[in-house]
Amino acid sequence: MRLIDHTQASLLDYTCAQLGCFFPSGDGAALRHRLERHLPQALKRLAHCIDRVRMWQSGQFNYLNSSQYCLYLYFLANTVWREERSEEAVGAATRLFLLNKALNGIDLFYEIAMPEVFFIGHSVGIVLAKATYGNYLVLYQNSTVGKNRGVAPVLGEGVILYPNSAIIGHCRIGDHTTVSQGTGVINRDTPGNCMVFAGTAGELTIKAAKRPLIDDFFRF
Known part of the structure; x- marks a missing residue:
């Protein structure tokens, strides 16, 4: 999937910068490392979803499309929680959930099993x-x-x-x-x-x- 105006590394930097702005803490490096492990799987899930939505162009993710970014934050939070379950992973997933709530006004908890599409x-x-x-x-x-x-x-x-x-x-x-x-x-x-x-x-x-x-x- 093509990331418009981003690489995976820069998208990760962007996401971590938002988390640091809204929810500052002293674990920035550890948080980035944890999200980096799960970002490829989250983007794979996101790509599968985007490719099936008629009004979106297949094969690309635009971080400035708020609906797409909303899905991205959910898939990343859910993937982190689903794959780990440690206290630190729960903390990361919680911050992503709260970021999604702050940016997009949605209450979509990371534990909720949303459909693939x-x-x-x-x-x-x-x-x-x-x-x-x-x-x-x-x-x-x-x-x-x-x-x-x-x-x-x-x-x-x-x-x-x-x-x-x-x-x-x-x-x-x-x-x-x-x-x-x-x-x-x-x-x-x-x-x-x-x-x-x-x-x-x-x-x-x-x-x-x-x-x-x-x-x-x-x-x-």
């Missing part, structure tokens, strides 16, 4: 719990996936959450479900291949999808 339209206000996420997920601003009484949703493949939508609690969301803007799905299931709208008296209106909207977002 997902797309963030606008990251501001997105809050994601430790739920089950299917591949080819689409998220827009102020969308939420959350727990209710400790129970987290299960999302199938090709789920789209438009702005200000939410999936909360005991939900099984079928493949290719689109949750419309401003709609909350709380302790409800969806059959899949459908569009979900806010109904009356707290009920939902579920309509069969006329075509797979997910095709607009991804290369399959």
Whole structure:
């Protein structure tokens, strides 16, 4: 994957400089060494994701594209945590998570197992719990996936959450479900291949999808 205006070394320097600015500490050299070990794997995961998003050019990563940089910080934090689990690795992953939150306004914890391929339209206000996420997920601003009484949703493949939508609690969301803007799905299931709208008296209106909207977002 081509890194626009960066090499792996300079991208690492850039990331470490941001971490040092936001979260200064005395372990800069050790932090850089730890991130350096995991950067190639994180970039491999990022490349796989970027290559499948239709609106992005395959084979290149632009650190000034905030959505791409948001994914980069998640994949790096998650890779560090997944591959090590030491106290120092947790500290590094936490700082990357907090950097992502500060820069992009997203609450995406490093322990969350996001799918291999997902797309963030606008990251501001997105809050994601430790739920089950299917591949080819689409998220827009102020969308939420959350727990209710400790129970987290299960999302199938090709789920789209438009702005200000939410999936909360005991939900099984079928493949290719689109949750419309401003709609909350709380302790409800969806059959899949459908569009979900806010109904009356707290009920939902579920309509069969006329075509797979997910095709607009991804290369399959």
